Amino acid sequence: MTDIQMLSGLVCILALLLALNLKLTFTLYKKVKQLPGFVHLPDALAEGTILPQLSGKNVLNAKLELVWRQGSATAVLMFASRCPKCKAKLAEIPPLLSLIDGNGVEIKLVTNESVRHFRRFLADDKLVEHSIKVSQPDYLQLNPQQMSPAYLFIDHQGQVEASGLIGDENWTLFCDQLQMFANVQQSVA
Amino acid sequence: MELLLSICRYSTALLFLLAAISKILKFKSFRRNLSESFNIPNSLSTLCALVIAVIELSLALWLLTLSGSAKFAMLLALLLMVVFSMVLAAIYWLKGPLRCNCFGEQHRTFSVADLARNLLIMCGISLYLIAPEVQFQPVMFMPLLAVALALTLVLIHLHETIELLSVRSEYD
Numbered sequence: 126m127t128d129i130q131m132l133s134g135l136v137c138i139l140a141l142l143l144a145l146n147l148k149l150t151f152t153l154y155k156k157v158k159q160l161p162g163f164v165h166l167p168d169a170l171a172e173g174t175i176l177p178q179l180s181g182k183n184v185l186n187a188k189l190e191l192v193w194r195q196g197s198a199t200a201v202l203m204f205a206s207r208c209p210k211c212k213a214k215l216a217e218i219p220p221l222l223s224l225i226d227g228n229g230v231e232i233k234l235v236t237n238e239s240v241r242h243f244r245r246f247l248a249d250d251k252l253v254e255h256s257i258k259v260s261q262p263d264y265l266q267l268n269p270q271q272m273s274p275a276y277l278f279i280d281h282q283g284q285v286e287a288s289g290l291i292g293d294e295n296w297t298l299f300c301d302q303l304q305m306f307a308n309v310q311q312s313v314a
Numbered sequence: 315m316e317l318l319l320s321i322c323r324y325s326t327a328l329l330f331l332l333a334a335i336s337k338i339l340k341f342k343s344f345r346r347n348l349s350e351s352f353n354i355p356n357s358l359s360t361l362c363a364l365v366i367a368v369i370e371l372s373l374a375l376w377l378l379t380l381s382g383s384a385k386f387a388m389l390l391a392l393l394l395m396v397v398f399s400m401v402l403a404a405i406y407w408l409k410g411p412l413r414c415n416c417f418g419e420q421h422r423t424f425s426v427a428d429l430a431r432n433l434l435i436m437c438g439i440s441l442y443l444i445a446p447e448v449q450f451q452p453v454m455f456m457p458l459l460a461v462a463l464a465l466t467l468v469l470i471h472l473h474e475t476i477e478l479l480s481v482r483s484e485y486d
Contacts, residue, residue: 133457140460147467151474206410207423242410 167269170277174285179266181259184240185250190257192233192267193279199231200299202291203264205273206238206246214274214291217300219251224303227310229281233257237264316448317458322438323384324462325469326391327377329435332470334371336418337363343420351412352405369394383447392439399432417470427473434469
C-alpha cells in the first residue's frame with residue numbers, strides 16, 4: 126500500500142466520521158426540539174395589564190392609526206394567513222362589525238404580516254378597513270404567544286380585560302353581548 | 315482546484331440523492347405538501363411527486379457514476395435548481411410563507427437559510443461549469459465522496475446549523 130493510498134484512506138475515514146457526527150448531531154437536535162418545554166412560550170397577557178399606546182398603519186389606506194383609544198373598549202383580533210383555523214373563524218367577523226356601530230366598542234384586526242399577504246387573506250373590504258399592520262415588537266406585546274385566531278379585550282383605559290382564542294367561552298360571551306346590545310338598540314329605535 | 319470542483323460535483327450528486335431518498339421515504343407528506351403549498355390538484359400530486367423524486371434520483375446516480383466530463387449533467391442540475399427556486403419564489407410572492415419539504419422537513423416553512431443553501435448549491439454548480447475540465451486519480455474518489463457527504467449534510471441542515479449556533483450564543 127502506497128503512502129497516497131494510506132493517506133486517502135485516512136481522509137476518507139475521518140470525513141465519514143465527521144459526516145456521521147453531523148448526522149447524529151442534527152438527529153439529536155431534532156429530537157430535543159420535540160421535547161416538551163424546549164420552546165419556552167412567553168406568558169400570556171395577564172388580566173389587568175395596562176397596555177402602552179400602540180399604533181400601526183391601516184391596511185386599507187396606510188394611515189397611522191391607534192390600536193386602542195382612550196374612551197372606547199377595543200377587541201383586538203389576531204389572525205394569521207398561515208393558520209388553517211383562521212380562515213373559518215374569519216367568516217364570523219363581518220357580522221360582528223355590523224353590530225358594533227354606536228355602542229362604544231371597536232374591533233381591530235392586528236397583524237404583523239405583510240400588508241399585501243394580509244389583504245389577500247382577508248378578501249373582504251370591510252375587514253381590511255378595520256385592520257392594522259403593526260411592527261413585530263408591538264405585535265409581540267399584544268400577542269406574546271403568537272396564537273391565532275386570538276382575541277384581546279382592552280377596556281377604555283387600555284387595561285387588558287381578557288385574552289384567549291376566538292371561539293372560547295369569553296369570546297362567545299362577547300358575541301352574545303354585542304348581539305343583545307344590537308337587539309336592544311333596534312327595539313328602542 | 316480539482317479537489318474543489320470534484321467536491322462540488324459529488325456534493326451536488328449527494329444533495330439530489332438525499333433529497334430523492336427523503337421524498338421517497340416521506341412520500342405521503344411530500345405529496346400532500348405539493349397540494350397544500352403549491353396548489354397542485356390531488357389527482358396530479360402523486361404523479362408530480364413521483365416525477366420530481368425520479369428526476370432527482372436519476373440525476374444523482376448519473377453524476378455519481380458518470381466517468382469523465384459531467385458538465386452536461388451539472389448543467390441539468392443547475393437548470394433543475396433554478397426551476398425549483400423560481401417556483402418557490404413565485405409561490406412565496408403569491409401566497410406568502412410556504413413549506414418546501416425539499417429534504418423531508420415537514421414542520422417548518424422555507425427559510426432564509428434554505429434560500430442561502432440553494433444559492434450556495436447554484437454557485438457550486440456554476441463554478442464547476444465555468445472551470446476547465448479536471449481529472450483526478452481514482453484513488454481520491456472515496457475520500458472526495460466522504461468529504462462531499464459531510465459538506466452536503468451541513469448544506470441540507472443549514473437552517474438547523476444556524477439555529478444551533480444562535481441557541482448557543484444565547485447561553486454564552
